[in-house]
Amino acid sequence: MKLNPLFKMAVMASAVASAVFMHSAAQAQRGASEDRPSTPTPRLADGTVDLGGDGVWSLPWITNFAVRMDGYQEGDLPPMLPWTQAMWEYNKNNNVKYDPEGFCLPPGGPRSMGTPYPAEIIQDGDRIVIIFEGGGHVWREIHMDGRPHPEDPNPTYFGHSTGYWEGDTLIVDTVGFNEKTWIDFGGYMHTDQLHTVERFSRPDKETLHYEAVIDDPGAYSEPWTVSWNIRWSEGQELADYICQENNKFLLDMTDDFGQPFFDKTAGL
């Protein structure tokens, strides 16, 4: 029996849709071994793991980084300092209204790997560049030439990243973050003392395993680690995402007292 492919697609899509929506975390956990075919890790000519190919990484939406901590149980929270906890509660109570991503500002740090638009990892000799569709069409650069971090880095959204391979795992060390981003969508804050150590590996062609240590003594009493799997989408491409072009949410934003968030200006 020949089924209309659109109908088939719709049936399959709706069959899994609610499960996917319920827990993006659960989706991110599913590896190639469970219900999809897996193919061997692709490699470059010199044997290095190929983190790219003809496709994109379909980044999941991680709305609460706590859920991605190892051994997470319902209600667990990162080891927040009191001010971080107070800010998180404030953010939660106003429905994360002031999320910098809502202002079309980039999701610096590990959040860039948990913002649900595709990304590509481009290995270019002594540097690796990750290009993101989401967070507004942004990129980050990882220096692979052995250079140290600057003594006094200029604080930026994505920080200063240096990386090296340890076997088949890419390890990336980043400092020099500014304080204009949140750790995650749910409102965990960080300071410019943030230091991340990320690990990227590709156990099979279809899976990118991502792990990040969040080490910020200005906001957390100890480092904490999050991880998730990211799915490869063969044949797909990145699209434009110019967040700033029609951000109506921002224009209508009100402050905590119900007043327009931005002063209206006339004729500038």
Place this chain on the structure above:
Amino acid sequence: MKTKLIALAAGILGAIVSLQSAAHHSFAAEFDGNVSVHVTGTVIKVDWTNPHTYIFVEVENDEGDYEEWAFEMGSPNGLMRRGWTRNTLEIGTEVIVTGTRARDGSFKGNVQTVVIADTCQRLFAGTSQRDFDEGSAAKEDCEL
């Protein structure tokens, strides 16, 4: 046949992540999930832009007056990956829209479903709300 099925599955699995693509800002900051909206009207404008596609629908209310509703959908990137183009909803199309209302009580909503009235075809809305029953077979009077 097997390759086709795998390709189909891969396409769906790739597309599934885009179901969550309404991540630009918090839905709850702008819309009240407890106040539902259900209107039938005519498409008068489509903003095919990021971070959100907007469709503007002219609705005749019970008093015979016309209201102009603005409905927020997901990013056009997510919609495109589910078959939309910027021309999918033509001006003048009659649509049935369900969603939730803006907290400020204005004629603004976040879309749950968009249904073409003539064909009862349900379109993918790309928002973070539930009700992904898109593609379901047409029913009498486009029952939702």
